[in-house]
Amino acid sequence: xxxxxxxxxxxxxxxxxxxxxxxxxxxxxxxxxxxxxxxxxxxxxxxxxxxxxxxxxxxxxxxxxxxxxxxxxxxxxxxxxxxxxxxxxxxxxxxxxxxxxxxxxxxxxxxxxxxxxxxxxxxxxxxxxxxxxxxxxxxxxxxxxxxxxxxxxxxxxxxxxxxxxxxxxxxxxxxxxxxxxxxxxxxxxxxxxxxxxxxxxxxxxxxxxxxxxxxxxxxxxxxxxxxxxxxxxxxxxxxxxxxxxxxxxxxxxxxxxxxxxxxxxxxxxxxxxxxxxxxxxxxxxxxxxxxxxxxxxxxxxxxxxxxxxxxxxxxxxxxxxxxxxxxxxxxxxxxxxxxxxxxxxx
Ligand code: EPU
Numbered sequence: 001x002x003x004x005x006x007x008x009x010x011x012x013x014x015x016x017x018x019x020x021x022x023x024x025x026x027x028x029x030x031x032x033x034x035x036x037x038x039x040x041x042x043x044x045x046x047x048x049x050x051x052x053x054x055x056x057x058x059x060x061x062x063x064x065x066x067x068x069x070x071x072x073x074x075x076x077x078x079x080x081x082x083x084x085x086x087x088x089x090x091x092x093x094x095x096x097x098x099x100x101x102x103x104x105x106x107x108x109x110x111x112x113x114x115x116x117x118x119x120x121x122x123x124x125x126x127x128x129x130x131x132x133x134x135x136x137x138x139x140x141x142x143x144x145x146x147x148x149x150x151x152x153x154x155x156x157x158x159x160x161x162x163x164x165x166x167x168x169x170x171x172x173x174x175x176x177x178x179x180x181x182x183x184x185x186x187x188x189x190x191x192x193x194x195x196x197x198x199x200x201x202x203x204x205x206x207x208x209x210x211x212x213x214x215x216x217x218x219x220x221x222x223x224x225x226x227x228x229x230x231x232x233x234x235x236x237x238x239x240x241x242x243x244x245x246x247x248x249x250x251x252x253x254x255x256x257x258x259x260x261x262x263x264x265x266x267x268x269x270x271x272x273x274x275x276x277x278x279x280x281x282x283x284x285x286x287x288x289x290x291x292x293x294x295x296x297x298x299x300x301x302x303x304x305x306x307x308x309x310x311x312x313x314x315x316x317x318x319x320x321x322x323x324x325x326x327x328x329x330x331x332x333x334x335x336x337x338x339x340x341x342x343x344x345x346x
Contacts, residue, residue: 006030007042010069019072020057021121021238022309024317026346028052030069035076035095037149037156037187043071044154051151051182052346055123056097059130059244059343063317066346073125075187078104080111089144091190094125098132102224105193112220113142113193116200118227121238121245125186129173130342131166135203135227140166144192148173149185156187168279169249169342199223205230234305243302247309247324248282248339261335282331282339283307289330296323321345 014031017023030049034040050068054060075093078101082089088111092101101124102114116137120127128146131139145160165172178184199218201207209226210218218226236243250271253261258270258278265288269281286292286306293303298315300323302308309323328339 006069007032007039009033009039014070016054016057016062016066016070019054020060020062020244021242022057022061022244022311022315022320022343023238023242024062024311024315024320026062026065026317028066028068028070031072032069033072033074034185035074037075040071040149040151040185040187041154043069044149044151053125053182053185055094055126056121058121058238059126061244061317061320061341061343061345063321063345071182071185073123073185073187075125081190085195087195088193089190090193091188092124093188094123094186096124098122098124098127106221106224110220111193112197114191115220115224116203116206116227118224119231124189128164128166128171128186128189130169131171133169135206135230136200138166138168140164142191142193144190146186146190147188149187150183151185152183157184168252205234235308236302236304236310241302242311243308244343246282246307246342247301248286248307248327249342250279250282251285251337251339252277252279253337254278257337261337265335280337285331285335285337285339286327289327289334291327291330296326299323301327317345 009032011031014028016026016028052066052068052070054070054072074095076095078092078096080088081091090105099119102118105111105114116135117132120132120134127139128143143161145158148157150157173179173184201210206226209230215222255276255278261268262270269284271279273279283306286301291301292306294301295312297319298312299319300310300312302310324341331337331339
């Protein structure tokens with residue numbers, strides 16, 4: 001399919017800056033707002049154009065113009081699809097706003113379980129791809145299954161939790177060719193919210209906030225509110241200061257490397273993993289490398305959370321890439337640890 005043969009719902013020459021939270025300049029040659037799988041069926045089999053699937057643009061670095069087609073996921077709907085003795089099952093369209101879904105589960109039905117993931121920017125469809133996580137909980141802990149449309153075959157596939165192969169900020173959807181040319185498009189996600197609810201309040205910042213509010217036995221709504229308070233204090237609102245959340249992964253290193261670093265830097269926050277590796281706090285490494293609150297061009301590392309790269313106003317993708325490389329070089333030189341970017345680059 002060439003540009004001339006595209007369905008009539010495809011727009012041309014669309015500004016992307018306003019559709020991404022880092023607000024970097026860039027335009028899409030073609031752009032389609034996807035409200036149904038029927039639209040995806042009409043786009044199936046097209047290989048002539050490069051494709052990119054866009055949610056809320058909250059994990060995206062635009063490096064310039066895109067000469068292909070951007071599929072903006074706007075499939076809506078959220079409902080309780082069932083319940084058994086053990087759990088409630090909630091299904092939501094890929095285009096639903098994640099935070100609004102979290103709120104809805106707490107308000108509408110009092111179905112607890114997503115409260116620690118309150119206020120994470122982005123859409124429901126994007127959440128499983130990088131296995132969003134915060135304050136001791138991640139998507140993998142709640143996902144039951146998802147549906148995804150395969151643009152190459154025109155078929156809808158179902159992935160249960162295990163098939164998603166979740167890991168820290170990772171899933172099968174980042175691998176095995178699924179991401180190449182946006183072959184697979186997540187359309188619907190089903191969550192399992194266990195009736196035997198247990199509050200997860202061990203994460204240091206969250207525990208401190210609950211203590212501050214003198215909430216000994218908080219309910220799910222109170223935990224969500226505490227998470228929101230912590231996030232608002234530490235993370236910049238993209239509407240005020242454009243950003244894409246954490247810009248780097250927290251690096252996972254071998255136990256021996258973790259021990260060597262701990263001996264040299266006793267204050268370095270370290271989180272031992274089940275597989276023997278150790279997760280390090282990238283924000284700490286960046287701060288100690290002198291980048292907290294420091295700018296390069298019109299981009300900088302946020303003064304209250306060094307892991308968050310911010311656009312101070314008018315930054316370009318080139319400036320962001322230059323800053324990211326400079327931060328990586330400093331951390332590499334000082335600690336011998338490699339930082340890998342968390343957002344997707346387009
Ligand atoms: N730290 C510093 N200096 C900084 C920032 C952090 O020393 O400038 C230290 C903190 O004192 C703390 C440790 O680093 O000891 C961890 O910091 P924090 O609790 O703020 O969390 P994080 O590891 O920086 C991760 C996620 C966030 C998530 C929070 C809370 C990643 C890449 N980031 O950040 O997720 O909200 O934990 O669970 O895993 C995101 O992915 O976009 C994101 C915001």
